[in-house]
Amino acid sequence: MTSKKTLRVAGPEDEAVEAARSAEPMSVFEASKLSPLYLRRALRDKISMDIDNGVPPRDLAALSKRLVDLAKEIEALEAKEAQEDEEEHSRAQAGVNAGGNKWEGTAAI
Numbered sequence: 001m002t003s004k005k006t007l008r009v010a011g012p013e014d015e016a017v018e019a020a021r022s023a024e025p026m027s028v029f030e031a032s033k034l035s036p037l038y039l040r041r042a043l044r045d046k047i048s049m050d051i052d053n054g055v056p057p058r059d060l061a062a063l064s065k066r067l068v069d070l071a072k073e074i075e076a077l078e079a080k081e082a083q084e085d086e087e088e089h090s091r092a093q094a095g096v097n098a099g100g101n102k103w104e105g106t107a108a109i
Contacts, residue, residue, distance in 0.1 A: 025049070037077045044070040 031042035047067050055063060 037074065037081065040070050040074050040077065044074065 025045040026038065026042050028039070028042045028046055031038040044067060047063050047070070051060065051063055051067070
């Protein structure tokens with residue numbers, strides 16, 4: 001069985017997805033204007049790059065801990081987002097099954 005995708009209006013999140021796919025990571029500033037999820041992803045990317053590029057030993061433990069915490073927060077937010085998407089899809093499907101999206105009338109477009 002194939003799942004149907006629902007159409008929606010493109011928003012800032014879609015721009016963020018495109019930016020995330022580009023070669024350059026999204027800045028923390030840009031991400032902070034979009035959503036908590038994008039902010040955490042940008043922070044994760046920044047911290048991981050900083051660690052890879054070398055940080056003073058005194059900072060490594062704190063940054064590593066924050067990186068692990070961010071990974072857990074991102075996972076929780078993505079799970080919540082997926083659940084909300086599934087609930088929205090279920091509500092939309094219920095409306096279609098109940099005849100809520102039937103076209104009635106002769107309205108011109």
